[in-house]
Amino acid sequence: MLCLFGQFCFGQMLRGKPVHGQVVNDSIPVEGGSVFNMNSKVKTFINSEGFFDILAKAKDTLFISTISFKSRRIVIKEEDVMAPLLVLKLETVANRLKEVIVPKAIKPNLGNIQRIIDKPYFDDAQSSPKNRIMPNDGSIENGMDFKKIGKMIGKLLFKEGPKIKETNFYENFSEAACKSAPSNFFTHTLKLKKDQVGLFLIFCENDSKAKTFLKSENKFELIDFLITKRKEFKD
Numbered sequence: 001m002l003c004l005f006g007q008f009c010f011g012q013m014l015r016g017k018p019v020h021g022q023v024v025n026d027s028i029p030v031e032g033g034s035v036f037n038m039n040s041k042v043k044t045f046i047n048s049e050g051f052f053d054i055l056a057k058a059k060d061t062l063f064i065s066t067i068s069f070k071s072r073r074i075v076i077k078e079e080d081v082m083a084p085l086l087v088l089k090l091e092t093v094a095n096r097l098k099e100v101i102v103p104k105a106i107k108p109n110l111g112n113i114q115r116i117i118d119k120p121y122f123d124d125a126q127s128s129p130k131n132r133i134m135p136n137d138g139s140i141e142n143g144m145d146f147k148k149i150g151k152m153i154g155k156l157l158f159k160e161g162p163k164i165k166e167t168n169f170y171e172n173f174s175e176a177a178c179k180s181a182p183s184n185f186f187t188h189t190l191k192l193k194k195d196q197v198g199l200f201l202i203f204c205e206n207d208s209k210a211k212t213f214l215k216s217e218n219k220f221e222l223i224d225f226l227i228t229k230r231k232e233f234k235d
Contacts, residue, residue, distance in 0.1 A: 016040065016057035019076070021086035022050045025069055030090055033066030034198035038073075043199055057081060064088055065198055071172045071205075093171045170214045173205040174198075177226060180219040190230045204229045 016037075023030040029050030036043045037054055038061040044054045046066070056062065058078040065071045069090035080086050170176035178201075182189075186197045204210055204226065213222040 016055040016060060017081050019054055019056045019081060019086055020084065021052050021054070021088055023052065023064060023066070023088050023090060024050055025090050025092060030066055030069060033064065033069075034202075036063040036065070036199065036202055037061070038063055045195070045198075062088075063202060064090065065174050065202060066090065067174065067178050069093060071174055093175055170216065173210040173213065174201045176213050176216075176222060177201055177204070180213075180216070180222050181226065185223075185226075190226065192230075200230070200233055203233050 021035070023033065023035075023046050030046060031048050031050065033046045034043055035046065035052045035054055037056055040055065040060065042055055044052050046052045046064075054062070056076050058076055058081060060076045062074050062076060063071065064074070070093050072088065072090055074088060170179065186192045186200070187194065190200075192200055207229065209225065212218065213225060
């Protein structure tokens, strides 16, 4: 009996000690996701308050994966194992605007406006464009219609606006897969259990081809890749 107890304790030492941790983002607990010990191949899940428990030892690598935040790898230190609570911070995934294309400045074509402006008018006693008998209404005699000219220039200036070309890049493979695939793709098409999805995405991410699917335009190639990797993944 004593021998069996000794073997059990030795086995626990090899696997590591229980590490109690919490995953946060700017002091706010991260709900859902998983923590995977890449050395012992042990996996645990993050609860609704961001807490998790996992066996680990110094120099083990933990992989934290969630859908809404950037995945993170951390190498466990001796002080992390001994700490009463290991706090792990994740960064928010941000879709940045990659490229903005602005066309050349538009020069308005005023046509023959200047010729019209410079055109002389008759102003004699018999054919004056201004009625000299009526009192002055405050307008400028022989003046230009600035309102009409302003509308003409406005149409030319604002005919076309700058074109913006937007190219989205996902921060990691897990985000690319979850946003490219339909909501029931993993459970219905790939026949995975809900608690297997996180581990399956980690399995796919370890493939060197995974980095080629971070562009949103590679959606269909990514779906084919997931179907192929499902055949290699064992339940």
